[in-house]
Every structure is written in C-alpha cells, then in structure tokens.
Amino acid sequence: MIGTIKPLSIGSVTLEIPVILAPMAGVCDLPYRVIARHYGAAMVCAEMVSDKGLLYHNRHTQEMLRIDPREHPLSMQIFGSDPATMANAAQEVEKAGADVVDINMGCPVNKVVKNQEGSALMKDLPRAEAIIAAVVSAVSLPVTVKMRTGWDADHNTAVELAKRAEQAGAAAVTVHGRTREQFYMGKADWTKIKDVVQAVTIPVIGNGDITDGPSALQMFEETGCRGIMIGRGAQGNPWIFPQIIMYLKTGKILPPPTAAERYEQLLEHFESLLAYKGEYIALREMRAHAAWYTKGMHGSAALRERINRAAGVAEFRNIIRKLL
Incomplete structure (x- = not known):
C-alpha cells in the first residue's frame, strides 16, 4: 500500500496526504498548529471550544478562535450538549475563518461528560444526531464528528453514531479506537474503526496509537480508513508528520531529529508562545511542551527541572541556548 494513499476530501477541503493533527487541549493552540503545518500536517485541529463560552462571549474562549493564515486548512472543534447553542457556536467558528467545523463527541474528562457533553453523547444518540443536524444546517462549512468506540466495552455505539452522523449531513467522522472508560489507557481497538468504515x-x-510511519500504514491497511489523525504522538514531536508522510510515500524511514534540532524547535516554539500569550503564560505552558520535546533524551530530567525553575524569559532562553 506504500505510495498508494489517496487524497481525502472533506466537503470542499481536500487533503493530498491525509495526516492530520488531532485536537488536544493544552497542546493544539495557535503556535503549535502553525508548527505542525510547517512540518507537513495536511490539516490541523484546534483545541475544543465551549459552545456556552462562545454564546456568552467569554474572553478566553473568544481568544481561542484566533487564526494565523499559515494554519489553513484548519478544523475548529466545538463541544456542548444543546443543538441550538452548538449551532450558534458553529456559526462563530465559521465567522472566525475555519475551514471545517468538528463536533466533539469523544472527550472523556469528568468535567465535560458530567454536563452530558463529549463522549457522554455516545450514550444519547438521538441528542447527538440532533446536534449534528443543527450544526450542519447552521453553516456552509463541512462538518465532522470526532468520537470514541463507545462509552465502555459493553456499549460500543460508534457504528450507530457514525450512521446517524452521515444521515444528519456530516462530511466525515473520526474514530478514536478507545472507549470513554479507557481514557488513554490500554491499546486502541482498530477493529472497531474498521467496523465504522464498513458501515x-x-x-x-x-x-489512536499511531506513533510512526509503520503504525500509520498499518492503520490504513487494517481499517480501510481514508485518513489518520495524530494525537499524543505529536506532542513535542512535529517531526512525526514528515516521518509518516515519507514512509507512506516511499517506505523510507527518516532519521529522528538530532538533539540540536529538538532544542532549536523548542526555543522557536517558546518564542511563538511568548508573542501569542505573553511571558507569564508562555513560561508556564512551555514546561509541559519542554517535557515532551526532551522525553528520552540524555539529562532530560535535570533539564526539565531547570526549565521549571526559570524565573523569566532571559533565563529560559539561556538554558536552551547553552545546549545548542
């Protein structure tokens, strides 16, 4: 199958090599989306935004709608449990300039599911379908749905939800091969993704569990899916996109980035965060990113400790520049 991956069309959006950055809270803000696109991600997905936050013009939520021209094509994800407020949120996303509206029906965290949002909607398929239909009717953009395989091992509702999404007018669906009960533990069940493909x-x-070129190709071959979405494998690792794309095209495995390349990209990421969010937030958010960038590297634990203690921009820069 190497060299045979076909372009993926999501409504009016066509992705030549459909390797996509997944929406991840605390990861896929504007600076990292620009980085991922630079490294070859066919499309990037923004952090999920609350329908209520947009309805009530929450300042932080509105800020999450900022877009850089270098991001396109961009999918923006919304979450909520009311068809009317979700339709309003979708219209706000369209006004912001997104290329795709994605509906979150997979988030497993308690503060989301307790409000019957995220993966809780996989237990209420009529409501889920009503939300999808309302969003599709509200915008001219293609609408997609991201889901899990189900709530738990006894309630695998992905096939039925995907059928309802198609009936309601969704242009595509993304399936994470885990239940809500699993969160991010255990192994993703790709057979459930195949079931959706066939339905x-x-x-x-x-x-789910795509970490390199071979696993990306395996996902395509075992499930018959039309595109793949990279989540945790892309944390602190934008190189995963060219690595996967090269492997899908040629079967060749690109070498991993050198330590210097990792540190240079880490510093560039920090500068982008600094410009976008200011010193206070950038220093704190970069701690998590730095841990991902340096994972497995020699001396990474001591380096993370120094980064976590950095009192200001100058100190942070000096810590990284001494490594270059």
Missing part, C-alpha cells in the same frame, strides 16, 4: 459511505479518519 458508512462518508470518509472515516482513524485515531
């Missing part, structure tokens, strides 16, 4: 005619995007 609908709209494109299915596979998500």
Whole structure:
C-alpha cells in the first residue's frame, strides 16, 4: 500500500496526504498548529471550544478562535450538549475563518461528560444526531464528528453514531479506537474503526496509537480508513508528520531529529508562545511542551527541572541556548 494513499476530501477541503493533527487541549493552540503545518500536517485541529463560552462571549474562549493564515486548512472543534447553542457556536467558528467545523463527541474528562457533553453523547444518540443536524444546517462549512468506540466495552455505539452522523449531513467522522472508560489507557481497538468504515459511505479518519510511519500504514491497511489523525504522538514531536508522510510515500524511514534540532524547535516554539500569550503564560505552558520535546533524551530530567525553575524569559532562553 506504500505510495498508494489517496487524497481525502472533506466537503470542499481536500487533503493530498491525509495526516492530520488531532485536537488536544493544552497542546493544539495557535503556535503549535502553525508548527505542525510547517512540518507537513495536511490539516490541523484546534483545541475544543465551549459552545456556552462562545454564546456568552467569554474572553478566553473568544481568544481561542484566533487564526494565523499559515494554519489553513484548519478544523475548529466545538463541544456542548444543546443543538441550538452548538449551532450558534458553529456559526462563530465559521465567522472566525475555519475551514471545517468538528463536533466533539469523544472527550472523556469528568468535567465535560458530567454536563452530558463529549463522549457522554455516545450514550444519547438521538441528542447527538440532533446536534449534528443543527450544526450542519447552521453553516456552509463541512462538518465532522470526532468520537470514541463507545462509552465502555459493553456499549460500543460508534457504528450507530457514525450512521446517524452521515444521515444528519456530516462530511466525515473520526474514530478514536478507545472507549470513554479507557481514557488513554490500554491499546486502541482498530477493529472497531474498521467496523465504522464498513458501515458508512462518508470518509472515516482513524485515531489512536499511531506513533510512526509503520503504525500509520498499518492503520490504513487494517481499517480501510481514508485518513489518520495524530494525537499524543505529536506532542513535542512535529517531526512525526514528515516521518509518516515519507514512509507512506516511499517506505523510507527518516532519521529522528538530532538533539540540536529538538532544542532549536523548542526555543522557536517558546518564542511563538511568548508573542501569542505573553511571558507569564508562555513560561508556564512551555514546561509541559519542554517535557515532551526532551522525553528520552540524555539529562532530560535535570533539564526539565531547570526549565521549571526559570524565573523569566532571559533565563529560559539561556538554558536552551547553552545546549545548542
């Protein structure tokens, strides 16, 4: 199958090599989305935004709608449990300039599911379908749905939800091969993704346990999915996109980035965060990113400790520059 991956069309958006950055809270802000696109991600997905936050013009939520021209094509994800407020949120996303509206029906965290949002909607398929239909009717953009395989091992509702999404007008669905009960533990069940592929005619995007070129190709081959979405494998690792793309095209495995390349990209990421969010937030958010960038490297634990203690921009820069 190497060299045979076909372009993926999501409504009016066409992705030549459909390797997509997944929406991840605390990761996929504007600076990292620009980085991922630079490294070859076919499309990037923004952090999920609350329908209520947009309805009530919450300042932080509104800020999450900022877009850089270098990001396109961009998918923006919304979450909520009310068809009317979700339709309003989708319209706000369209006004902001997104290329795709994605509906979150997969987030497993308690503060989301307790409000019958995220993956809790996989237990209420009529409501889920009503939300999708309302969003599709509210915007001219293609609408996608991101889901899990189900709530738990006894309630695998992904096939039925995907069918309802197709009926309601969704242009594509993404399936993370885990239940809500699993969160991010255990192994993703790709057979459940294959079940969805075989049940609908709209494109299915596979998500879960894709960490390199061989696993990306395996996802395509085992599930028949039309695109793949990279989540945790992209944390502090934008090189995963060219590595996967090269492997899908040629079967060649690109070498991992050198230590210097990692540190240079880390520093560039910090400068982008600094310009976008200011010193206070950038210093704190970069701690998590730095841990991902340096994972597995020699002396990484001591380096993270120094980064976590950095009192200001100058100190942070000096810590990294001494490593270059």
